[in-house]
Amino acid sequence: MSSLSRELVFLILQFLDEEKFKEMVHKLEQESGFYFNMKHFEDLVQGGEWDEVERYLSGFTKLEDNRYSMKIFFDIRKQKYLEALDRL
Structure with a gap:
């Protein structure tokens, strides 16, 4: 995964976490395999x-x-x- 892709995933994770989408956050963490x-x-x-x-x-x-x-x-x-x- 490129550096830009990692940064984008991280930003999406932050947004979802702030919006209280915990299940989506954990699924994205798992699917991306990076956090x-x-x-x-x-x-x-x-x-x-x-x-x-x-x-x-x-x-x-x-x-x-x-x-x-x-x-x-x-x-x-x-x-x-x-x-x-x-x-x-």
Whole structure:
């Protein structure tokens, strides 16, 4: 993505955030793959929204990209599994 494209995406993100279009903001962050919103990611994790955590993260990295990606996806799926066991 060119520098101009990145700046344009960033401006759009700022505008959408100010206008309270949070869902659109997070989707654009994910789709552009250029701005990872750690606060949003933390909120998803703390809320136990594991499918959404994986979906958001997959906009930035894939399981097979490197060992760090593999580790975080493994940890997410492990937590999802452990929580499912707790519900039984």
